[in-house]
Amino acid sequence: MATIRDVARKAHVHPSTVSRVFSGKAAISETTRQRVRDAAKELGFQPNAIARSLSTQRTNTIGMVVPHVFDGFFDDSFFPQIMRGILDAAYQNQFRIILSGSQGYQDEISQIVDIMQSSQADGIVVMSSRVDVDTVKQLKELDTPFVLVGHPPTENLSDIVWVDADNKLATRQAVEHLMNLGHTRIAYVGGDPETLTTNERLQAYQETMQNAGLPVHPQWVDYGYFDEPGGYTAVQRMKDLGADAPSAYYAANDLMAAGILRALAELNLHVPQDVSVVGTNNSYFSQQTSPPLTTIHVPYAEMGKRAVELLVAQISEESLSPISVMEDCQLIVRGSTGPAAQPA
Amino acid sequence: MATIRDVARKAHVHPSTVSRVFSGKAAISETTRQRVRDAAKELGFQPNAIARSLSTQRTNTIGMVVPHVFDGFFDDSFFPQIMRGILDAAYQNQFRIILSGSQGYQDEISQIVDIMQSSQADGIVVMSSRVDVDTVKQLKELDTPFVLVGHPPTENLSDIVWVDADNKLATRQAVEHLMNLGHTRIAYVGGDPETLTTNERLQAYQETMQNAGLPVHPQWVDYGYFDEPGGYTAVQRMKDLGADAPSAYYAANDLMAAGILRALAELNLHVPQDVSVVGTNNSYFSQQTSPPLTTIHVPYAEMGKRAVELLVAQISEESLSPISVMEDCQLIVRGSTGPAAQPA
DNA sequence: GTTGACAGTGCAACCGGTTGCACCTATAAT
DNA sequence: ATTATAGGTGCAACCGGTTGCACTGTCAAC
Numbered sequence: 001m002a003t004i005r006d007v008a009r010k011a012h013v014h015p016s017t018v019s020r021v022f023s024g025k026a027a028i029s030e031t032t033r034q035r036v037r038d039a040a041k042e043l044g045f046q047p048n049a050i051a052r053s054l055s056t057q058r059t060n061t062i063g064m065v066v067p068h069v070f071d072g073f074f075d076d077s078f079f080p081q082i083m084r085g086i087l088d089a090a091y092q093n094q095f096r097i098i099l100s101g102s103q104g105y106q107d108e109i110s111q112i113v114d115i116m117q118s119s120q121a122d123g124i125v126v127m128s129s130r131v132d133v134d135t136v137k138q139l140k141e142l143d144t145p146f147v148l149v150g151h152p153p154t155e156n157l158s159d160i161v162w163v164d165a166d167n168k169l170a171t172r173q174a175v176e177h178l179m180n181l182g183h184t185r186i187a188y189v190g191g192d193p194e195t196l197t198t199n200e201r202l203q204a205y206q207e208t209m210q211n212a213g214l215p216v217h218p219q220w221v222d223y224g225y226f227d228e229p230g231g232y233t234a235v236q237r238m239k240d241l242g243a244d245a246p247s248a249y250y251a252a253n254d255l256m257a258a259g260i261l262r263a264l265a266e267l268n269l270h271v272p273q274d275v276s277v278v279g280t281n282n283s284y285f286s287q288q289t290s291p292p293l294t295t296i297h298v299p300y301a302e303m304g305k306r307a308v309e310l311l312v313a314q315i316s317e318e319s320l321s322p323i324s325v326m327e328d329c330q331l332i333v334r335g336s337t338g339p340a341a342q343p344a
Numbered sequence: 345m346a347t348i349r350d351v352a353r354k355a356h357v358h359p360s361t362v363s364r365v366f367s368g369k370a371a372i373s374e375t376t377r378q379r380v381r382d383a384a385k386e387l388g389f390q391p392n393a394i395a396r397s398l399s400t401q402r403t404n405t406i407g408m409v410v411p412h413v414f415d416g417f418f419d420d421s422f423f424p425q426i427m428r429g430i431l432d433a434a435y436q437n438q439f440r441i442i443l444s445g446s447q448g449y450q451d452e453i454s455q456i457v458d459i460m461q462s463s464q465a466d467g468i469v470v471m472s473s474r475v476d477v478d479t480v481k482q483l484k485e486l487d488t489p490f491v492l493v494g495h496p497p498t499e500n501l502s503d504i505v506w507v508d509a510d511n512k513l514a515t516r517q518a519v520e521h522l523m524n525l526g527h528t529r530i531a532y533v534g535g536d537p538e539t540l541t542t543n544e545r546l547q548a549y550q551e552t553m554q555n556a557g558l559p560v561h562p563q564w565v566d567y568g569y570f571d572e573p574g575g576y577t578a579v580q581r582m583k584d585l586g587a588d589a590p591s592a593y594y595a596a597n598d599l600m601a602a603g604i605l606r607a608l609a610e611l612n613l614h615v616p617q618d619v620s621v622v623g624t625n626n627s628y629f630s631q632q633t634s635p636p637l638t639t640i641h642v643p644y645a646e647m648g649k650r651a652v653e654l655l656v657a658q659i660s661e662e663s664l665s666p667i668s669v670m671e672d673c674q675l676i677v678r679g680s681t682g683p684a685a686q687p688a
Numbered sequence: 689g690t691t692g693a694c695a696g697t698g699c700a701a702c703c704g705g706t707t708g709c710a711c712c713t714a715t716a717a718t
Numbered sequence: 719a720t721t722a723t724a725g726g727t728g729c730a731a732c733c734g735g736t737t738g739c740a741c742t743g744t745c746a747a748c
Contacts, residue, residue, distance in 0.1 A: 001463070003704055014728045019706055026707090027725055049462035050403065051704035053394045054733050061442070066431055074424035075628035084418055087410055091445025096464075098405070098442050101435030118393035119345070119734095120440075258632065284419035285629030288602065347734055358698045363736055370737090371695060395734035398703050463704095 002043035011039035022047050053119075062090055062311060063121030065100045065111045067128055072227045076255045077283040078300060079127075082149060085304025086125060093312045095122075105130055105194075109138075116144040123311040125149060125304075129195045136160060145314035147307045151196045161314065163307045163325045165298045167197055170329035171204035171250070174278045174296055176212075177331055178248045182340035183276060184214050187246035189234045189256050191226040198223070201252055220246055224256040231259025239267060247275055247340050254279035254286045257293055261336070272338030282332055291335030299327045346387035355383035366391050397463075406434055406655060407465030409444045409455045411472055416571045420599045421627040422644060423471075426493060429648025430469060437656045439466075449474055449538075453482075460488040467655040469493060469648075473539045480504060489658035491651045495540045505658065507651045507669045511541055514640045514673035515548035515594070518622045520556075521638070521675055522592045526684035527620060528558050531590035533578045533600050535570040542567070545596055564590055568600040575603025583611060591619055591684050598623035598630045601637055605680070616682030626676055635679030643671045 004022075008015040013032060020026040021036040028036075039045075053059045064086065066079075073079055090097050098121050102108040108128050115121050116139075123145035131139075133153045139146055140160070148162035178186050188205045190198040202221065209216045219241055224230025231251055238246055251257040257279030261271060269275050271291055279286055282297035306325050348366075352359040357376060364370040365380040372380075383389075397403045408430065410423075417423055434441050442465050446452040452472050459465050460483075467489035475483075477497045483490055484504070492506035522530050532549045534542040546565065553560045566581055568574025575595055582590055595601040601623030605615060613619050615635055623630055626641035650669050 001461070004706095005704080015704090016706075016729080017727060019704095020727090023706075026727095029726060032726080044461075046458070046461040048398075048704055049464045050394055050397045051733090052706075054392075054398050054735085055704080055706045057733075059394065069428065069431070072628070074421070074428055077418070080418035080424055084413065087413070087443065087445050091447075096442055096444045096459075098440055099431065100440045101431050103435075114390075115440075117345070117390040120393045284416070285627075285632045288629045288632040288634070290632070290634050345734095348736095349734080359734090360699080360736075361697060363734095364697090367736075370697095373696060376696080392734055395703090396736075398705085399734080399736045401703075 001048070002040075002045040004045070004047070006043055007036060007040045007045050010043065011035045057119075059120065059122050060095050061098050061121045062086075062095050062308060063098050063100075063112070063115040063124040064127065065102050065108050065115070065124075067108055068102060068104050070225070070227055072255050075283070075285070076226070076253050077281050078253060078298075081300035082127065082304040082307075085301035085306075086308050087304075088301070089305040089308035089312075093308065095308070095312065109135055112146075113138070113142065116142045116146075122315045123147070125307050125311060129197050130192075131196075145311055147311045147314070149303060149307050151200060153196065161310050163303045163310065163327070164197075165300075165303060165329050166326045167200045167329075168204035170280070170296045170298065170331075171201045172208045173329070173331045174250050174280070175205055175208040177294070177333065177337065178250065178276060178278065179208075179212055179214070181248075181276065181337060183248040184340070185217070185220070185244065185246045185248070186214075187220040187222070187234070187238055187249045189222050189224045189231055189249055189251040189260065191223065191252045191256075193223045198252060205250065217241075217244055219244070224251065224259065226253050226255060228255045228259040228262070231256030232263045233259075235260050235263035235267070239263075248337070249275065249277045251277065251279050254281050254283040254293060254295055257295070257336075258285070258289060261289055261293075271336050274341060276337040276340070278337060287334070289336070294334045294337040295332050297330045297332050299329070302327055345392070346384075346389040348389070348391070350387055351380060351384045351389050354387065355379045401463075403464065403466050404439050405442050405465045406430075406439050406652060407442050407444075407456070407459040407468040408471065409446050409452050409459070409468075411452055412446060412448055414569070414571055416599050419627070419629070420570070420597050421625050422570075422597060422642075425644035426471065426648040426651075429645035429650075430652050431648075432645070433649040433652035433656075437652065439652070439656065453479055456490075457482070457486065460486045460490075466659045467491070469651050469655060473541050474536075475540075489655055491655045491658070493647060493651050495544060497540065505654050507647045507654065507671070508541075509642045509644075509647060509673050510670045511544045511673075512548035514624070514642065514675075515545040516552045517673070517675045518594050518624070518640055519549055519552040521677065521681065522594065522620060522622065523552075523556055523558070525592075525620065525681060527592040528684070529561070529564070529588065529590045530558075530592045530594060531564040531566070531578070531582055533566050533568045533575055533593055533595040533604065535568065535596045535600075537567045542596060549594065561585075561588055563588070568595065568603065570597050570599060572599045572603040572606070575600030576607045577603075579604050579607035579611070583607075592621070592681070593619065594622045594624075596624050598625050598627040598637060598639055601639070601680075602629070602633060605633055605637075615680050618685060620681040620684070622681060631678070633680070638678045638681040639676050641674045641676050643673070646671055 004015045004018045007018045018036050100111045102111045126148050129150040151164045152162045222234040224234050249260050260277050279293040279295035282295045286293040286295045348359045348362045351362045362380050444455045446455045470492050473494040495508045496506045566578040568578050593604050604621050623637045623639040626639045630637035630639045
């Protein structure tokens with residue numbers, strides 16, 4: 001690969017002139033510019049991005065660590081949609097993405113730290129939904145711009161940038177939808193209990209129930225770890241509660257809702273006649289289940305996009321933008337919810 | 345961020361010694377090593393990956409350009425699964441991925457070239473299924489290792505590395521499955537006709553039909569461009585063929601198959617009693633459709649993984665590995681296929 | 689008591705760009 | 719005619735690592 005000095009030699013100019021032609025940041029006479037362009041073309045020259053990065057301390061790259069990938073991680077729309085939004089926005093802003101895999105939570109954080117410290121990216125999108133106060137502190141000390149996708153661990157960390165959906169509102173909408181249909185025994189099937197989102201939603205669930213004067217049976221709360229079998233086993237655990245068995249399930253993602261549907265079908269319980277189910281995320285397959293899932297659309301693509309925009313603003317130090325964002329969710333009513341069965 | 349010289353000063357050694365401690369490629373006495381480690385720890389030093397890359401001409405990064413993203417691109421399992429395999433294998437081999445977006449085919453190629461020429465990656469996974477002979481020639485001239493996911497444009501380019509599924513076999517399995525059920529009027533709904541995979545499958549479809557002595561009605565061939573509405577409109581176009589209307593559809597991905605199901609349902613045609621449908625890719629949602637889709641499992645994750653392994657081998661110049669790979673596909677019979685209706 | 693081998697470290701050039709500063713020249717202002 | 723101004727280019731240091739080569743010291747072999 002030709003270097004800037006090769007081009008300079010050929011065009012009879014100084015290397016710095018070549019640099020200026022290609023970075024476009026200085027006045028160069030039209031004739032010189034043309035001469036340099038021609039020489040570069042002949043040599044097939046293109047600036048080396050690595051060398052440029054070293055010198056400018058800018059990579060035009062956004063870092064991202066893919067959280068632990070469980071079975072079905074790419075089936076639910078959560079990750080793919082965030083990814084899509086990030087990719088879109090990065091492309092719009094002339095950034096590329098540098099991706100690292102990870103194994104488990106600890107590794108995830110250390111990969112993030114590694115990317116930051118080794119200067120491989122100008123900023124990072126942190127997807128982990130489990131970041132605690134210490135981690136945030138650690139990330140801040142590295143002073144590489146970052147933005148959290150998901151809720152920050154505590155309210156008083158007001159100086160960190162994050163994007164999240166309004167999980168509480170979403171959950172309340174779902175639960176109220178079920179209550180409006182006459183359901184009073186509503187189960188909550190959350191994701192990973194270590195996850196902030198899961199807890200936030202659990203809290204919203206409990207509050208909504210209490211505000212309506214409904215009891216919350218401790219056995220109505222279970223964690224399905226975001227995968228299909230998780231939803232399935234949650235039903236297994238709740239099916240023997242007799243008169244206390246839930247008449248409706250709220251699941252924190254659609255995969256678990258699919259597992260719930262499968263378990264109910266095996267028990268010969270009809271949805272929505274006998275039991276109602278609400279999923280979350282409006283994954284593509286949620287239209288295809290039998291019956292189609294009532295679910296909550298969460299604007300993950302927009303969140304990913306917004307995250308990148310906030311990150312780019314930080315990197316360019318145009319940090320005029322708001323420090324945090326909430327995006328609305330939307331209940332999508334389909335066939336998996338219906339009026340509660342009347343007590344015989 | 346501390347540099348190698350800061351650490352050297354603190355540890356009273358030469359910068360090169362620090363470098364050697366961190367790259368681990370030279371004999372350093374235990375005492376010196378420890379002294380350097382301590383100094384580095386105190387300063388919070390970590391080697392700058394960019395500087396290292398510039399000097400070693402190695403980035404430990406694999407490039408990848410995301411093809412044009414259409415609606416549903418992340419819903420079908422094709423891309424997410426390849427992505428997953430790539431990510432996994434890269435992680436195993438201590439590589440990261442650098443991702444670029446793109447707009448349309450031309451841009452896709454130019455992004456690939458850009459990543460290669462600007463030395464941002466040690467090698468590239470080329471996903472585009474439309475690469476022609478010229479493009480391959482162009483890529484080869486850049487002499488950055490690359491591997492094609494998908495079929496190479498012509499057979500005689502035997503020196504390029506690629507991974508592909510055995511599309512012909514897969515298609516034949518699907519079509520023969522339908523023929524075994526008594527179907528004779530079988531439609532082929534392909535993806536993008538510019539795509540090599542699409543043509544390869546079309547060819548297999550035609551051959552299989554001909555080998556069975558069945559006619560191929562030109563109107564039974566349509567292109568749905570891999571999205572759901574594409575499948576839907578394909579049915580619209582074929583429904584008025586009267587006695588020649590297909591009794592079975594083979595679709596080149598599950599999204600189009602979903603569109604076919606939707607169109608058939610609107611026409612009050614029952615699946616599989618009236619019409620059978622076979623999809624491709626075994627996307628998650630294909631289990632959930634009504635009826636569940638008979639489909640072909642294509643091992644995309646394995647292909648992505650294999651692609652990275654071949655790439656890494658090239659980069660490390662251990663190119664002992666085979667120059668191309670075919671992975672088997674597998675027919676998964678579910679409820680969307682059944683015996684052809686007997687003529688009244 | 690040499691000689692040789694080898695472990696351990698320093699030196700300096702190099703990877704391929706960028707950029708502040710100095711310098712030159714042509715034109716405009718006075 | 720002189721000075722101020724600005725456009726255009728060269729110079730050289732710098733970004734932060736790596737590595738071939740030279741040098742020193744130690745120990746074993748002869």
